[in-house]
Amino acid sequence: MMLLQYMMYAVWWVPLAAYLTNIGVSSIQKSLILSSMAIGCIASPIIGMIADRYFPSQKVLALLNLMNAVMLFLAAVFADPDILFVALLLAMIFYMPSWSLTSAIALTHISGDKFSRIRVFGSIGWVISGVFSIITVKVFNLDFDGTRVPFYCGAAISMLTALFNLSLPDTPPLAKGQKWTILDVLGLRSLKLMKDKNFAAFIILSFLAMIPFSMYWSYCSEFLLNKGFKYISVTMNWGQFAEMFFLLTLPLLIRKSGLRITMITGLTALLVRNSSFLVGSIIDNSIFYLIGILLHGLIFGYFFLGGQIYINRKAPDDIRAQAQGLIFLVTFGLGLLVGNLISGQIISENSFVLNNNVIYNWEVIWGITSILTVAILMAFVLFFKKEAMSETANT
Secondary structure (H helix, E strand, C coil): CCHHHHHHHHHHHCCCCHHHHHHCCCHHHHHHHHCCCHHHHHHHHHHHHHHHHHHHHHHHHHHHHHHHHHHHHHHHHHHHHHHHHHHHHHHHHHCHHHHHHHHHHHHHHHHHHHHHHHHHHHHHHHHHCCHHHHHHHCCCCCCCCCCHHHHHHHHHHHHHHHHHHHHCCCCCCCCCCCCCCHHHHHCCCHHHHHHCHHHHHHHHHHHHHHHHHHHHHHHHHHHHCCCCCCCCCHHHHHHHHHHHHHHHHHHHHHHHHHHHHHHHHHHHHHHHHHHHHHHHHHHCCHHEEEHHHHCHHHHHHHHHHHHHHHHHHHCCCHHHHHHHHHHHHHHHHHHHHHHHHHHHHHHHCEEEEEEEEEEECCCHHHHHHHHHHHHHHHHHHHHHHHHHHHHHCCC
């Protein structure tokens, strides 16, 4: 379940920016299309709430994946930017609830201490998605990255997954009959935690960190395309491959050094990645790009997953789930949306068209991104203080 669910997304998301560049999508339209995931994150708690209260999770998951397959097929057929945006926006509204649904299904039928061993198959699925590009190029002698082929692959995997979901164990709605409000769905009741200066600093800086993070998450395939990489999906998937190993070290570092140092390490890795892309662009050496890609798992695991553990320790039991929803909304919802728009504007202002080719000033682009990361890292060190309670609580 986990393997297929993350494979269907990675196979088309990773090379998306390269495809949009190849079909000549404008910078503003590109930013909007790349923000479809962020908008889907904002809407997904509502769909997730409906699933939790009215229908068995495995059937909801099957329906969502079926609709996702339809939207990805339409994205493959129509290259018009407006239709593409609508298709991918709907695809993400159907897809993003699957992250919480798959976790809910797994945790209903297995003990919590086994969950990490199940969830790691999501990372494996992400890595395996790169195989589609190799098969397309080597076996069928067709281009993959920067084309519409990834959408067809994503649609096919999504359709297969929808059929497979019907064979999952029955998982009835656990919150059936419970009352709800929109404040509960969006996790906004947990905003009362913002009265704590440390928590407020964490939320605000997590939001700001998505600006330099989005340059890699959403636009790296465009960067690699411009640098002449042929196997973009495979190249970027090395980051997810390394992530599997970094995640194994996360509990060890938390126990040894605490959550504050762990998250600072993640932000430092983000600075090293952006600086690596900057240096690589200046001296034209691709080894620095590989260093930056391999650091993805350390950044994601240490800072963002470390942040989820901080939330779990900080929030009272009665709003803990809402607080987790809040950080997801702040980072991969609103944060990624704003980050995509800002990163897209930075790229637009530092590129121009010459003889039908886009010329980029990547030195300036990654330089700005690095400076932003330095400012966020320094602010985090200054304003996010060590808390005795959060350091000693169980993960």
